[in-house]
Amino acid sequence: MASGTALIYDEEMTTHKLLWSDPVCDIEVPERLSSSYDQLKRYHLVERCVHVPAREASQEEILLVHSSEHLEVAKSTQTMNEEELKKVSGNYDAFFFHPNTYCCARLAVGATLELVDAVMSGKVRNGMALVRPPGHHSQRNAANGFCLFNNVAIAAEYAKLKYGLQRILIVDWDVHHGQGTQYIFEEDPSVLYFSWHRYEHQEFWPSLKESDYDAVGLGKGKGFNINLPWNKVGMGNSDYLAAFFHVLLPMAFEFDPELVIVSSGYDSGIGDPEGQMNATPEVFAHLTHFVMQLANGKLCVILEGGYHLKSLSESVCMTVRTLLGDPVPQITGEMAPCLSAVESIQNVRAAHKSYWKWLMYEDTSFLQNLSTKSLLLKKANPNPSTEHESKITNNDETVKVERFLELHMKNILFPVPPIKTATTDSRGSVHLLPVPVHFVKEIDKTEIKALVSGFYADIVKEDKNLLSLGSILAILDKILKKEVCNGIAESPTCSVSVAVALRHSVRFGFQRVLCIFVGDMEIIPNTEDGKILMIHICEKEQSGKTRSKHYISLNWKEDAEGNDFFPAVLGFILPVAYSYQPNLTVIAVGPNRSLGISGISLLFSLLQGLAESRILAVIKDTEINVMQSVAKALVGASAPQFGVYVPPTQEKVNKIKILRDQFQQEWKMLQCSVKDGI
Numbered sequence: 001m002a003s004g005t006a007l008i009y010d011e012e013m014t015t016h017k018l019l020w021s022d023p024v025c026d027i028e029v030p031e032r033l034s035s036s037y038d039q040l041k042r043y044h045l046v047e048r049c050v051h052v053p054a055r056e057a058s059q060e061e062i063l064l065v066h067s068s069e070h071l072e073v074a075k076s077t078q079t080m081n082e083e084e085l086k087k088v089s090g091n092y093d094a095f096f097f098h099p100n101t102y103c104c105a106r107l108a109v110g111a112t113l114e115l116v117d118a119v120m121s122g123k124v125r126n127g128m129a130l131v132r133p134p135g136h137h138s139q140r141n142a143a144n145g146f147c148l149f150n151n152v153a154i155a156a157e158y159a160k161l162k163y164g165l166q167r168i169l170i171v172d173w174d175v176h177h178g179q180g181t182q183y184i185f186e187e188d189p190s191v192l193y194f195s196w197h198r199y200e201h202q203e204f205w206p207s208l209k210e211s212d213y214d215a216v217g218l219g220k221g222k223g224f225n226i227n228l229p230w231n232k233v234g235m236g237n238s239d240y241l242a243a244f245f246h247v248l249l250p251m252a253f254e255f256d257p258e259l260v261i262v263s264s265g266y267d268s269g270i271g272d273p274e275g276q277m278n279a280t281p282e283v284f285a286h287l288t289h290f291v292m293q294l295a296n297g298k299l300c301v302i303l304e305g306g307y308h309l310k311s312l313s314e315s316v317c318m319t320v321r322t323l324l325g326d327p328v329p330q331i332t333g334e335m336a337p338c339l340s341a342v343e344s345i346q347n348v349r350a351a352h353k354s355y356w357k358w359l360m361y362e363d364t365s366f367l368q369n370l371s372t373k374s375l376l377l378k379k380a381n382p383n384p385s386t387e388h389e390s391k392i393t394n395n396d397e398t399v400k401v402e403r404f405l406e407l408h409m410k411n412i413l414f415p416v417p418p419i420k421t422a423t424t425d426s427r428g429s430v431h432l433l434p435v436p437v438h439f440v441k442e443i444d445k446t447e448i449k450a451l452v453s454g455f456y457a458d459i460v461k462e463d464k465n466l467l468s469l470g471s472i473l474a475i476l477d478k479i480l481k482k483e484v485c486n487g488i489a490e491s492p493t494c495s496v497s498v499a500v501a502l503r504h505s506v507r508f509g510f511q512r513v514l515c516i517f518v519g520d521m522e523i524i525p526n527t528e529d530g531k532i533l534m535i536h537i538c539e540k541e542q543s544g545k546t547r548s549k550h551y552i553s554l555n556w557k558e559d560a561e562g563n564d565f566f567p568a569v570l571g572f573i574l575p576v577a578y579s580y581q582p583n584l585t586v587i588a589v590g591p592n593r594s595l596g597i598s599g600i601s602l603l604f605s606l607l608q609g610l611a612e613s614r615i616l617a618v619i620k621d622t623e624i625n626v627m628q629s630v631a632k633a634l635v636g637a638s639a640p641q642f643g644v645y646v647p648p649t650q651e652k653v654n655k656i657k658i659l660r661d662q663f664q665q666e667w668k669m670l671q672c673s674v675k676d677g678i
């Protein structure tokens with residue numbers, strides 16, 4: 001399996017610059033690239049990447065998307081003087097030419113294509129290209145919005161042609177709508193284009209009707225264009241994550257792309273003068289982590305916008321360290337999407353209902369009045385104040401953002417633990433694990449006996465568990481001390497091991513431990529004090545135990561031939577887990593598991609975004625192949641295989657909906673529709 005992360009940067013691309021005064025374009029400065037690269041060096045991230053040199057794209061490559069007229073105009077600008085440059089620039093909305101622009105734009109395209117080749121050839125698993133001028137506004141026959149050639153669109157056409165790909169996902173998290181990319185692929189079902197963007201009911205640039213949620217694609221491309229408009233500024237981490245859980249990820253996993261390309265604009269981050277949003281740099285680590293789970297990890301991240309230099313460079317670093325497999329930093333802020341975000345999410349789900357299996361049973365009865373409702377909302381407050389008091393309002397607040405980011409990033413970034421995964425194996429069958437892991441010496445028996453007879457006597461009745469408990473406590477200690485990121489322990493009786501592990505974790509200071517138990521669980525630990533949140537995935541209804549905010553039983557029997565667990569993980573488990581914000585995750589696989597291997601590895605892969613990727617896995621000792629796939633997911637040795645996508649049955653969709661309705665007031669990340677009576 002491919003490994004390694006490519007980084008493509010060429011300082012030649014800093015020579016494109018504005019030669020006259022233009023308040024619209026003067027934010028797109030060369031320092032955007034150089035300060036991002038400098039910050040990557042400061043965090044020692046450059047040296048950990050595979051350096052891939054940029055190259056100039058050929059004319060044929062540019063003509064994959066653009067007209068020859070467009071190419072000729074661009075070429076002709078190389079020899080123009082300032083007056084001529086200004087004149088030809090005036091033909092476009094928000095674009096400026098410099099004598100070097102044509103060369104820089106060819107390098108931006110060439111860098112992007114080199115990254116596609118490095119990923120598709122297996123030279124690396126994923127990578128990032130730091131390019132300018134950006135691309136997603138440029139169209140077949142026009143430059144637009146700082147963009148001359150559409151780097152990402154050319155890359156998608158190039159990948160289809162050279163590698164015969166039939167399904168490419170483009171994720172555009174830039175705060176502007178990539179209308180150029182939309183126009184290029186809107187009739188093409190082989191390219192799924194997702195964009196969120198500041199819209200404010202068509203007030204915000206480029207102020208297009210076709211940027212709204214009902215632009216779903218044309219002809220054969222219907223359903224393959226997804227627009228999520230933000231109708232207020234001040235959107236934050238929870239709004240972005242909710243958009244992934246309830247819109248992008250279910251579409252993406254059903255689409256099952258062979259390659260993912262990100263139009264990675266960071267003007268959607270805090271402090272940016274264009275976006276006016278509040279999402280902090282670490283949210284880009286989470287977004288990157290999620291898209292890394294698709295296409296067997298084949299991911300190309302291409303820079304688009306981002307105009308606050310400090311916010312931009314921190315967010316670029318968050319992206320690259322996640323591509324390298326580093327632990328995902330804890331998300332900050334209140335975990336509840338705002339009403340306007342939930343409304344947009346609900347609208348885009350409704351607009352796509354007839355094109356996606358996962359939305360087949362979506363209830364869109366609200367539609368007839370909601371869209372008018374949002375117009376009513378707009379009339380109700382003509383100058384919409386932001387839902388969130390946007391901490392940073394204008395440029396002279398930039399100092400505040402600098403200060404905020406200085407403090408904020410300090411406690412976010414931690415040294416990467418030397419070893420990713422620890423394990424011990426009481427039966428000495430260490431060859432079981434297919435990946436290099438760190439073996440923890442076991443605590444000796446007398447020590448365990450003393451420990452157990454003290455604090456856990458009421459749980460541990462038989463000696464046969466002592467060995468397994470020893471290894472669990474040894475691994476927990478390493479995780480507690482941040483010497484390792486995660487660990488795997490096998491156990492003859494998982495309930496006992498899990499109960500001890502949970503009590504031990506809370507005793508040693510973890511305030512919120514998320515436990516996902518798959519299979520039969522004899523002992524149900526005490527969840528009353530809220531320090532443990534238990535999600536029990538089992539085949540049959542748990543008698544006796546009342547459901548509470550901190551004990552949720554999810555009855556799920558995975559479909560025989562494939563993996564139908566996606567809606568449960570994306571639409572329920574992740575939103576609850578992110579609402580809870582655990583600082584440790586324990587995932588146990590006990591006897592009579594009702595999930596297949598692919599469902600289980602989906603859990604392990606996606607839950608690594610929580611608790612700084614701290615996970616303790618407790619696996620029934622007879623489940624050898626579960627152990628193998630869990631080890632691969634935890635070490636990150638290979639992009640996980642999630643099996644054949646099976647759309648959920650109506651019965652299963654209803655099960656999730658009932659649970660969501662029951663818990664969405666407690667766990668607000670579950671919200672994806674506006675209840676009647678706003």
Ligand SMILES: CC(O)(O)CCCCCNCCCN
Pocket residue numbers: 024094134135136137145146174175176205265267304305306
């Ligand atoms: C790559 C990118 O999406 O960040 C480029 C954004 C261009 C913004 C142009 N604003 C024009 C405002 C005119 N009143």
Ligand SMILES: [Zn+2]
Pocket residue numbers: 174175176265267274304305306
């Ligand atoms: Zn932008």
